Amino acid sequence: MxxxxxxxxxxxxxxxxxxxxxxxxxxxxxxxxxxxxxxxxxxxxxxxxxxxxxxxxxxxxxxxxxxxxxxxxxxxxxxxxxxxxxxxxxxxxxxxxxxxxxxxxxxxxxxxxxxxxxxxxxxxxxxxxxxxxxxxxxxxxxxxxxxxxxxxxxxxxxxxxxxxFQLLPISQVALILAGSPGVKQEEADLTALLSGGSVGQAIDLLSGGALAERRKQLAQTINAIDSAGPGEACRLAGSLSGSREETLAWIQGLMLWYRDLLVWKESENEKLIINRDFLQAIKEQASYREVSLLIDRLRKIEEARNRLSRNANPRLVLDVLFLNLCRPAELA
Ligand SMILES: [Zn+2]
Missing domain, CATH: 3.40.50.300 (P-loop containing nucleotide triphosphate hydrolases)
Known part of the structure; x- marks a missing residue:
């Protein structure tokens, strides 16, 4: 207390x-x-x-x-x-x-x-x-x-x-985490970045909680979505959908991931990658995606985030997003 x-x-x-x-x-x-x-x-x-x-x-x-x-x-x-x-x-x-x-x-x-x-x-x-x-x-x-x-x-x-209440600056989350027993500075910095400014999410990540699990699932989902047809896309969306808050967390996770793919594609600078602990997957996934496709994906994810913030049904938002993500950019 x-x-x-x-x-x-x-x-x-x-x-x-x-x-x-x-x-x-x-x-x-x-x-x-x-x-x-x-x-x-x-x-x-x-x-x-x-x-x-x-x-x-x-x-x-x-x-x-x-x-x-x-x-x-x-x-x-x-x-x-x-x-x-x-x-x-x-x-x-x-x-x-x-x-x-x-x-x-x-x-x-x-x-x-x-x-x-x-x-x-x-x-x-x-x-x-x-x-x-x-x-x-x-x-x-x-x-x-x-x-x-x-x-x-x-x-x-x-x-x-x-x-x-507001999200904390990333540097402040890192400072709080670095002060916890057994947490190294590098781990604190990475976790703070991934938490987006939420100490609660950062602690969850550090303790291997739901958020850590979610990131593993995210890496697999992004691979699966490329080869998915509409039916499979809806199934994937269904497997992730939950409360409004959980859905928002997925959407933010997707956004950070595609952001990393784009940043790697453009810069090849490891220091700029947020999902640093999935560096190998990021490099591999970036290698066979065009810049224009990644920008298109980011726009669609942002649209989904906006729809959710306007109180749209979370499951519907994820269905539409995944249907959009599984199509080639020029058709979507
Ligand atoms: Zn008292």
Missing amino acids: KFFSEIYGQNNAIDLLRRSFDRRMVSHAYLFCGPSGVGKKTCAVAFARALLCRQPLKGDACGECRSCRQVEGGNHPDFIKVEPDGGSIKIEQAREIQRRMTLAPFQGGRQICLIDRAESMTDEAANCFLKILEEPPAGVVFLLICVQPYALPATVLSRCQQVL
Whole structure:
């Protein structure tokens, strides 16, 4: 569990929260939005702990009082955490929030309700939640965490104070990673580049988690797509499709990969390659692809990324992208 002072690179967000806390101008709802893995949840929990702390110091929790210890131990009775049940936050969960928040706080202070992946609320849940936001019980603070705020109804958005989080500069991610035990500088630099500025993704990569697996699959997919017909292209898209966030990660992975192919083709400079640990595959794949084809692929991937950001269906975006990628450039 972190204090505000231990969270890197999100000074604007932290300043906003500390100021509202210091000046006793705490809103009844905050929306923590930004890319995944940049510290939104860490920051929301730090804020919740400060709000519940009995002897806060300089806009932060003391870390020692009973309340701080309870938040730390995950058993503070007035700190409720809600996350999607299956793929979404359902109406029953929203009703339960409504019920809990109308009860008096157990410890007489504030009640905090943290809602993770808030954009996954069903329409019914969002409507029910909106009613609570319209007449918030005194002392209740909602902390909503989301990656895609536009997926929430505008009526909910307009009732929350937005706290914006950004990707960190690559150099800062490298610095954070290099400070971790057992991580060499070269490994930290490469991982930071691949993470695109998300410490969460960088840690996942280092620990051989989902992201590391994804990159291996990416290398194979790019080979397969060239010889694929439309049916096979859709099958490949289907094998990768998942949530909006996962789909975006695939698209970004594809983009970095094709970028590397193009950079190698044009420069043959190993230092400019991001996927440096797949250098052999990059060189080989670049050798039989024309520059014009690589530029065409990058455009199509960018189009797919734009469609996804305009809230298109993730599976459909991947289907269309893969159908486009498997065709020769001049026909697409
Ligand atoms: Zn405390």
